[in-house]
Amino acid sequence: xxxxxxxxxxxxxxxxxxxxxxxxxxxxxxxxxxxxxxxxxxxxxxxxxxxxxxxxxxxxxxxxxxxxxxxxxxxxxxxxxxxxxxxxxxxxxxxxxxxxxxxxxxxxxxxxxxxxxxxxxxxxxxxxxxxxxxxxxxxxxxxxxxxxxxxxxxxxxxxxxxxxxxxxxxxxxxxxxxxxxxxxxxxxxxxxxxxxxxxxxxxxxxxxxxxxxxxxxxxxxxxxxxxxxxxxxxxxxxxxxxxxxxxxxxxxxxxxxxxxxxxxxxxxxxxxxxxxxxxxxxxxxxxxxxxxxxxxxxxxxxxxxxxxxxxxxxxxxxxxxxxxxxxxxxxxxxxxxxxxxxxxxxxxxxxxxxxxxxxxxxxxxxxxxxxxxxxxxxxxxxxxxxxxxxxxxxxxxxxxxxxxxxxxxxxxxxxxxxxxxxxxxxxxxxxxxxxxxxxxxxxxxxxxxxxxxxxxxxxxxxxxxxxxxxxxxxxxxxxxxxxxxxxxxxxxxxxxxxxxxxxxxxxxxxxxxxxxxxxxxxxxxxxxxxxxxxxxxxxxxxxxxxxxxxxxxxxxxxxxxxxxxxxxxxxxxxxxxxxxxxxxxxxxxxxxxxxxxxxxxxxxxxxxxxxxxxxxxxx
Numbered sequence: 001x002x003x004x005x006x007x008x009x010x011x012x013x014x015x016x017x018x019x020x021x022x023x024x025x026x027x028x029x030x031x032x033x034x035x036x037x038x039x040x041x042x043x044x045x046x047x048x049x050x051x052x053x054x055x056x057x058x059x060x061x062x063x064x065x066x067x068x069x070x071x072x073x074x075x076x077x078x079x080x081x082x083x084x085x086x087x088x089x090x091x092x093x094x095x096x097x098x099x100x101x102x103x104x105x106x107x108x109x110x111x112x113x114x115x116x117x118x119x120x121x122x123x124x125x126x127x128x129x130x131x132x133x134x135x136x137x138x139x140x141x142x143x144x145x146x147x148x149x150x151x152x153x154x155x156x157x158x159x160x161x162x163x164x165x166x167x168x169x170x171x172x173x174x175x176x177x178x179x180x181x182x183x184x185x186x187x188x189x190x191x192x193x194x195x196x197x198x199x200x201x202x203x204x205x206x207x208x209x210x211x212x213x214x215x216x217x218x219x220x221x222x223x224x225x226x227x228x229x230x231x232x233x234x235x236x237x238x239x240x241x242x243x244x245x246x247x248x249x250x251x252x253x254x255x256x257x258x259x260x261x262x263x264x265x266x267x268x269x270x271x272x273x274x275x276x277x278x279x280x281x282x283x284x285x286x287x288x289x290x291x292x293x294x295x296x297x298x299x300x301x302x303x304x305x306x307x308x309x310x311x312x313x314x315x316x317x318x319x320x321x322x323x324x325x326x327x328x329x330x331x332x333x334x335x336x337x338x339x340x341x342x343x344x345x346x347x348x349x350x351x352x353x354x355x356x357x358x359x360x361x362x363x364x365x366x367x368x369x370x371x372x373x374x375x376x377x378x379x380x381x382x383x384x385x386x387x388x389x390x391x392x393x394x395x396x397x398x399x400x401x402x403x404x405x406x407x408x409x410x411x412x413x414x415x416x417x418x419x420x421x422x423x424x425x426x427x428x429x430x431x432x433x434x435x436x437x438x439x440x441x442x443x444x445x446x447x448x449x450x451x452x453x454x455x456x457x458x459x460x461x462x463x464x465x466x467x468x469x470x471x472x473x474x475x476x477x478x479x480x481x482x483x484x485x486x487x488x489x490x491x492x493x494x495x496x497x498x499x500x501x502x503x504x505x506x507x508x509x510x511x512x513x514x515x516x517x518x519x520x521x522x523x524x525x526x527x528x529x530x531x532x533x534x535x536x537x538x539x540x541x542x543x544x545x546x547x548x549x550x551x552x553x554x555x556x557x558x559x560x561x562x563x564x565x566x567x568x569x570x571x572x573x574x575x576x577x578x579x580x581x582x583x584x585x586x587x588x589x590x591x592x593x594x595x596x597x598x599x600x601x602x603x604x605x606x607x608x609x610x611x612x613x614x615x616x617x618x619x
Contacts, residue, residue, distance in 0.1 A: 034129060036118035040101065040195045042109040042514040043557060051259075057106055057601035058263030058610045064249070066613025068267040068594070071281045071290045072274050073462065074490040075242040078223035081201060082152075084160045084498065084532040086223040087491055089239075090272055093201055095247050096230035100130050100149070101198030102260045105604030108326050109514045111198045112260050115144055115231065121194050125185070128194040132179040137254040138204045139229050146181035149173065151205035153183070159221050162532040165521055167200075169193060189553055192516035204229055231255075233265040245272045266612035276489070278464040285589070292590040292607070297464070298368035301587050314592050319585040326603035328376030328511040332577035333458065333472065335504050337538035338528075341454060342503075349575040350432035353425040354475045357581060358417030364467065369581035371413050375568050376511050377582060383565040383572070385410050390562040394550070395569070401543035403573040411572040413579060422475075430479050445480030455482035456503040461493035465506055472578075498532045507536045507577070515564055519548045523571065537576045544570060 076089035101111035116130040227236035275281035335342035374382035476483040527533035554560035
């Protein structure tokens, strides 16, 4: 190279260098230019191409108008959806606020541009940039800005421990263009991060930092019953604290003609009435004061619909499988291992032998349920039989950290249902308690070292669950356990669960078919003492942490499925919960002035967004 430089004339060398730079520049610029995507998917390809007209499961000619009257069990004391404290009002997050992206109900974990017209991220997913739509506006007419997005993320991370943990890998958010905001991550190749950031509700910075109607400065760190302002399709029109909320469709909604919104938000008003008693709530539906009711009791579904409006067709009932196609479920009694009495695995396993599912299903549920035997029950992610192939290889890599039975013994729940099996299983429960250091003295199960009786309280938020829980409590008493039910109001229940102030709860986890960062919140060591986390059982296990990490960074679908099944198997082997039951379909009843397309979205009900009122005037 030195000899070459000396033999070329200076002018010619400069010309050659300039030409070389000109040739290189377009390629370099091409690499630097972001690739804007109109949607993101955590699995497979997008169904809808750029510029699509609408989702397939909506009626573009659905009439706009009419009233939708809904019910909710519980109460509310705040419209501030950012916080993890208080009882946030149902409907505010989904109706008043928009997100950066909007999920499609006929795809799995796939979202398309809403507030953001596009998203871009490098191949290593070390960051993600969202470009806001120029037409996106708040209800007061001001544009939605990158500053609003940054403010929303910062406030969530500061004031909501649960979401702070969820977004903990997002270490910075900055404005990188007039309408661009870039999120930077502290790890690479986490494929889920752009998608979950797209689901972040965006709140108006200028509204929260401004004065209320009385001239007082608003404080986003506090609960409030001042109707909040958003960029979404509805506004809060009126309310009665704790009792009801009325939402009205905004005629000036900026996004009403977007492809992701076509055929949706068809009701002129949506009213929520709040009830503390499920029986009273159902009576409101039966009398025609509530339009839609989701029935969560199999026995109620079988017995309670013998009334005139049902017989003459004014009320319609449907059992819909669609929403459960895209999820796995674990519903269970959840002992809190933060209590010393539940730290011994044999104690937790013994409690499962005391639960007679077969008798409950036959006598209370008309055999409508199936016993849950996986943390991903009902999906392809559920483990079964003995591990094979890649799943077995993953477990063998952690052989010294996982229970040995994951290789030798498939997980099964005890089977009851007749007196002989019940006696056998209760004896097995007592044997396990004996191994754990307990014995029967008289009719009480006590710790052999301390003499302390084994007792627990099962915390509930709704009296309607007592019917399901009572047989388990009575069964536990048969082996000397001082078991009790404690039913409290919604606010107290929420606060106690957030602070892990309970012995046992009736818990449920819904899983997507693409598990990821949320698994840390469910079973990760870092979430054990995180106020508001969903690690209800108090799980802290190195092997589980490692499996979660591998799930998050799984390079392909095959690896994700194998690793998730391995995680499922390890969770089951530790007997963290007493698995309960679930149904393969959801049960809904509604008055016949509500309408929907014959074909519902494959993974959802489309309710209420894609439904409409027959009482509205057609276009």
